[in-house]
Amino acid sequence: xxxxxxxxxxxxxxxxxxxxxxxxxxxxxxxVNEGDFLGLMGPSGSGKxxxxxxxxxxxxxxxxxxxxGGTDIATLNETALAKWRATHVGFIFQFxxxxxxxxxxxxxxxxxxxxxxxxxxxxxxxxxxxxxxxxGDRIYHYPKQLSGGQEQRVAIARAIATDPTLLVADEPxxxxxxxxxxxxxxxxxxxxxxxxxxxxxxxxxxxAAEKAHTVRHLDKGELT
Amino acid sequence: xxxxxxMFKNTLRHKLRTFLTILGxxxxxxxFGFLRTVVTAWYAGVEASxxxxxxxxxxxxxIFPLPLAYKDKIAKLPGVEKVSYMNWxxxxxxxxxxxxxxxxxxPETALDVYPEFIVPADQLAAFKNERNACIxxxxxxxxxxxxxxxxxxxxxxxxxxxxxxxxxxIYQPRDKTVDGTQMWFHWAYLDERMRQEMxxxxxxxxxxxxxxxxxxxxxxxxxxxxxxxxNSRAETKTETEAAFQQGFVAGTxxxxxxxxxxxxxxxxxIMLILGNTMIMSARERTKEYAVLxxxxxxxxxxxxxIAGESIIISLLGGGLGIAxxxxxxxxxxxxxxxxxxxxxxxxxxTLLLAGSSALLxxxxxxxxPIQRSLRxxxxxxLRFVG
Numbered sequence: 001x002x003x004x005x006x007x008x009x010x011x012x013x014x015x016x017x018x019x020x021x022x023x024x025x026x027x028x029x030x031x032v033n034e035g036d037f038l039g040l041m042g043p044s045g046s047g048k049x050x051x052x053x054x055x056x057x058x059x060x061x062x063x064x065x066x067x068x069g070g071t072d073i074a075t076l077n078e079t080a081l082a083k084w085r086a087t088h089v090g091f092i093f094q095f096x097x098x099x100x101x102x103x104x105x106x107x108x109x110x111x112x113x114x115x116x117x118x119x120x121x122x123x124x125x126x127x128x129x130x131x132x133x134x135x136g137d138r139i140y141h142y143p144k145q146l147s148g149g150q151e152q153r154v155a156i157a158r159a160i161a162t163d164p165t166l167l168v169a170d171e172p173x174x175x176x177x178x179x180x181x182x183x184x185x186x187x188x189x190x191x192x193x194x195x196x197x198x199x200x201x202x203x204x205x206x207x208a209a210e211k212a213h214t215v216r217h218l219d220k221g222e223l224t
Numbered sequence: 225x226x227x228x229x230x231m232f233k234n235t236l237r238h239k240l241r242t243f244l245t246i247l248g249x250x251x252x253x254x255x256f257g258f259l260r261t262v263v264t265a266w267y268a269g270v271e272a273s274x275x276x277x278x279x280x281x282x283x284x285x286x287i288f289p290l291p292l293a294y295k296d297k298i299a300k301l302p303g304v305e306k307v308s309y310m311n312w313x314x315x316x317x318x319x320x321x322x323x324x325x326x327x328x329x330x331p332e333t334a335l336d337v338y339p340e341f342i343v344p345a346d347q348l349a350a351f352k353n354e355r356n357a358c359i360x361x362x363x364x365x366x367x368x369x370x371x372x373x374x375x376x377x378x379x380x381x382x383x384x385x386x387x388x389x390x391x392x393x394i395y396q397p398r399d400k401t402v403d404g405t406q407m408w409f410h411w412a413y414l415d416e417r418m419r420q421e422m423x424x425x426x427x428x429x430x431x432x433x434x435x436x437x438x439x440x441x442x443x444x445x446x447x448x449x450x451x452x453x454x455n456s457r458a459e460t461k462t463e464t465e466a467a468f469q470q471g472f473v474a475g476t477x478x479x480x481x482x483x484x485x486x487x488x489x490x491x492x493x494i495m496l497i498l499g500n501t502m503i504m505s506a507r508e509r510t511k512e513y514a515v516l517x518x519x520x521x522x523x524x525x526x527x528x529x530i531a532g533e534s535i536i537i538s539l540l541g542g543g544l545g546i547a548x549x550x551x552x553x554x555x556x557x558x559x560x561x562x563x564x565x566x567x568x569x570x571x572x573x574t575l576l577l578a579g580s581s582a583l584l585x586x587x588x589x590x591x592x593p594i595q596r597s598l599r600x601x602x603x604x605x606l607r608f609v610g
Contacts, residue, residue: 086520
């Protein structure tokens with residue numbers, strides 16, 4: 001039986017906007033096993049991205065605990081949390097979020113700059129990651145010289161460059177045409193099956209959700 | 225060091241904006257350097273003053289003379305090495321706009337108290353041996369094309385009449401802090417005319433220059449000199465050469481203060497130029513900084529990234545400004561007669577001030593964008609629409 005990798009227990013989250021407190025997540029409890037591919041679905045404003053952000057350690061819950069790989073990430077300070085993210089989590093965004101002045105190679109190298117790897121070792125990692133996403137021949141291209149699908153693949157290469165155990169993807173196909181979206185989903189599927197990455201993906205797209213092993217629905221801040 | 229590449233690439237992201245910012249900083253630093261050079265030139269006399277020189281003048285005013293007889297009394301004081309004297313001659317050469325310092329000096333002692341005026345031995349001997357000989361500074365000689373043997377005709381004003389001086393020596397300033405635009409002639413030549421034409425003005429000197437053994441004794445010797453002539457017909461005021469020179473520029477203090485103020489206003493302008501650029505850049509990159517934080521970059525990484533970019537721009541602008549200061553100062557020197565600002569050059573301190581101001585501006589201009597990027601949460605940053 002697979003180990004539990006992500007344990008979300010009784011997590012609540014609300015945002016303050018001026019004098020208003022807007023509840024987003026209410027008492028969420030969720031477990032994700034190692035090697036799982038979880039799809040989070042739900043209407044806009046249901047709290048999918050907020051839950052993803054909490055799991056990835058880029059936001060903090062108001063209540064409850066989140067353990068990822070045995071670490072209670074809600075208790076880590078900012079610096080420790082940044083280090084933890086750099087080591088354990090790869091991020092894939094809807095709009096790729098590549099740095100426009102850096103080449104594909106340099107974008108993928110970014111998270112590796114935070115490690116103690118030598119330049120040669122970093123090169124090995126970058127080339128491997130770009131080969132995995134099928135862009136080994138585009139390493140010196142800038143984001144503006146790539147299609148949307150290719151940009152997202154570079155973003156995936158950046159996410160896997162440090163070989164994290166967890167990949168979080170927020171609407172990874174939301175900005176892509178059907179064919180590119182299919183390529184990205186196939187790639188995520190491969191990363192899950194071949195490279196044993198645990199993936200948590202937020203999506204609106206039922207076709208994307210089909211790739212997930214488990215699909216959970218959120219509505220008004222609650223898991224259904 | 226690893227984020228240096230990103231820092232440089234960010235700097236060049238908006239090439240035109242960066243170029244204009246660097247140019248703006250460059251022009252401002254140049255203006256700062258130029259104003260500081262003018263201020264420095266104004267105080268050149270004070271700066272170039274020797275610590276072991278005292279000046280004794282009439283206590284009422286510089287324009288009132290002192291008897292020549294004071295010389296020997298001063299020379300006898302312990303700690304005094306040499307005493308010389310001078311008179312301000314004034315006069316008109318060509319027309320009243322052609323100004324340079326013309327002074328009657330004692331040829332036997334003047335160069336002993338002013339060793340920074342370097343004169344070849346043969347020229348010095350020729351100067352001493354001829355009653356109406358004069359010695360001119362190399363810069364003055366260059367300005368008016370004076371050569372050894374040339375006669376300089378002059379119309380007297382303080383000392384009326386027609387005067388002629390023969391150039392017998394050209395002195396070289398020891399370094400660029402020394403005025404190379406002065407003209408000295410024999411005090412005796414002036415005095416003998418006064419004996420013949422205005423006997424009441426004979427035997428009078430404008431001021432004494434006293435070389436002392438130990439600068440630490442300056443206050444004590446000054447007091448002793450003034451005590452000797454207390455209650456005499458011409459009481460004296462003795463002070464260090466620096467204090468004496470300061471007295472000349474004190475009257476223009478307000479203008480100099482304004483120039484100084486302007487120089488520092490310019491630093492404020494640079495800060496606004498760069499601050500504006502950095503705020504725009506950081507704002508545009510809010511999402512990118514959030515992405516960097518997401519993938520593990522810490523606050524210190526972002527601080528280095530933003531401050532580094534700001535410092536690169538400010539130092540490039542500072543470097544450009546410093547490079548431009550030299551031709552501007554050179555051009556000013558060509559346009560303005562040398563005798564107006566005898567010592568006019570870009571001081572190392574001006575360069576240091578300009579460079580360090582640029583660096584400081586780079587750091588300060590990055591503070592707000594750094595604070596903003598650190599305070600923006602990752603979630604808000606990722607949602608940011610610029």
